[in-house]
Amino acid sequence: MDLDRLSDEELVEKARAHPALASECLGVLYRRFYPKVAYWCLRVCGNRDEAADLAQEVFVRVHSRLGSFRGESRFSTWLYQVTRSVAINRGESNRRRSSPLTDLDSAPEMADPLPDAQEVLARAEAAGELRAAMEELEPLEAKVLYLHFANGLTLPRITELLGLDNRSGAKAYIVSATRKLRRRYGLVKEAARVAE
Amino acid sequence: MSLSDSLHSAWSPETGCPSPEDWLRLETGEAIPDERRRLEEHASRCPACNSEREMARLFAEAPEKDEDVDFIVARLEALELPKQPIPLAFPGRRHSLVWAARLAALIVLALAVGLFFRAAQAPPLPDPGAGEVRRGGHLRPIGPSGEISEMPREFRWEGVEGARSYRVTLRAVDDAVLWQETVTVSSARLPEDVARGLHPAVLYRWSVEALDERGARLAASEPVRFLVRP
Numbered sequence: 001m002d003l004d005r006l007s008d009e010e011l012v013e014k015a016r017a018h019p020a021l022a023s024e025c026l027g028v029l030y031r032r033f034y035p036k037v038a039y040w041c042l043r044v045c046g047n048r049d050e051a052a053d054l055a056q057e058v059f060v061r062v063h064s065r066l067g068s069f070r071g072e073s074r075f076s077t078w079l080y081q082v083t084r085s086v087a088i089n090r091g092e093s094n095r096r097r098s099s100p101l102t103d104l105d106s107a108p109e110m111a112d113p114l115p116d117a118q119e120v121l122a123r124a125e126a127a128g129e130l131r132a133a134m135e136e137l138e139p140l141e142a143k144v145l146y147l148h149f150a151n152g153l154t155l156p157r158i159t160e161l162l163g164l165d166n167r168s169g170a171k172a173y174i175v176s177a178t179r180k181l182r183r184r185y186g187l188v189k190e191a192a193r194v195a196e
Numbered sequence: 197m198s199l200s201d202s203l204h205s206a207w208s209p210e211t212g213c214p215s216p217e218d219w220l221r222l223e224t225g226e227a228i229p230d231e232r233r234r235l236e237e238h239a240s241r242c243p244a245c246n247s248e249r250e251m252a253r254l255f256a257e258a259p260e261k262d263e264d265v266d267f268i269v270a271r272l273e274a275l276e277l278p279k280q281p282i283p284l285a286f287p288g289r290r291h292s293l294v295w296a297a298r299l300a301a302l303i304v305l306a307l308a309v310g311l312f313f314r315a316a317q318a319p320p321l322p323d324p325g326a327g328e329v330r331r332g333g334h335l336r337p338i339g340p341s342g343e344i345s346e347m348p349r350e351f352r353w354e355g356v357e358g359a360r361s362y363r364v365t366l367r368a369v370d371d372a373v374l375w376q377e378t379v380t381v382s383s384a385r386l387p388e389d390v391a392r393g394l395h396p397a398v399l400y401r402w403s404v405e406a407l408d409e410r411g412a413r414l415a416a417s418e419p420v421r422f423l424v425r426p
Contacts, residue, residue, distance in 0.1 A: 072373060083255065088204075147250065151247060
């Protein structure tokens with residue numbers, strides 16, 4: 001059978017139904033997405049070695065978690081979820097390595113990933129405060145801040161991605177954003193450190 | 197909690213923002229016109245979602261061929277993955293040792309989760325009494341919840357004033373969406389094929405959102421956990 005003619009989702013189904021063909025089916029499927037994931041990782045990382053490491057990590061994760069793909073969305077959508085999640089975790093750990101101690105980071109992690117009602121409430125209130133503070137920023141400041149801290153992109157990558165042509169690029173926006181946030185929302189010490 | 201976690205919590209589907217997958221669907225042209233309008237409008241006033249849209253756009257656009265991309269693809273092609281991902285195999289082939297190990301694991305898991313639920317249930321949260329102020333934007337799920345004796349066939353919740361529809365979502369513990377449906381009443385039947393894919397002694401979570409006539413979120417429940425006793 002010509003596996004190239006099957007859709008992405010059909011390839012997963014076939015791999016499930018015929019374990020002997022799984023390797024071949026998944027090989028065809030993954031190869032379809034290698035350029036897309038490679039390109040995305042390159043745009044996010046900038047450096048091709050780092051991007052190659054990230055892309056490999058993505059496919060290792062995809063392969064190990066393929067059982068959670070139930071076919072309710074397109075395979076490419078699920079792949080994007082995985083890719084984004086791996087990139088964010090990697091960006092976060094890179095940033096933590098470069099600035100290992102912050103007040104926020106030293107807080108104990110939640111033992112239970114499913115928080116109780118009180119915790120949900122506290123988080124919702126904190127989230128509300130943060131949203132309100134971010135709404136006071138210029139749209140571009142907020143966008144740069146989110147791309148850096150939430151999506152894990154480096155400042156040079158953000159400068160390039162958004163086509164910023166000012167002298168210090170994304171850093172200027174992070175500096176002004178964090179000054180405003182520090183005034184309004186004292187807890188954002190991690191962001192404030194970048195501005196100093 | 198790190199700033200990254202705080203940002204993700206502040207702008208998430210739980211706080212009314214579209215999901216990253218929604219942005220991908222917009223950028224790949226899969227969103228229907230109404231949804232497209234809603235997403236475009238949201239992105240214009242939400243810088244966080246604007247950033248998420250940027251990330252999705254990068255994934256949606258056709259990759260440019262260049263030597264850096266070729267280099268990464270070559271690295272990927274050289275990647276040695278296990279012959280078959282472990283969870284991909286369906287439990288169709290019976291093997292006594294494998295099944296014995298799975299059964300033992302399920303029993304241990306069931307005991308652990310049973311203890312967890314027992315701890316989590318005490319003391320119960322008080323119900324808001326008549327005349328008390330209710331926090332806006334919340335929706336009260338009815339069931340299924342906690343340990344149950346058989347696979348649920350239906351999800352139920354209290355209706356919300358002004359809601360035109362409800363979107364109910366069932367997730368696995370790793371947050372993967374197993375099923376999602378939008379209905380106009382305050383209950384939804386779980387399709388047979390989805391129910392067949394659920395397993396006893398495995399923890400699942402479901403949640404529901406109330407939507408207005410434009411599909412914007414009016415209220416949302418907290419995730420509810422349930423587990424079918426083995």
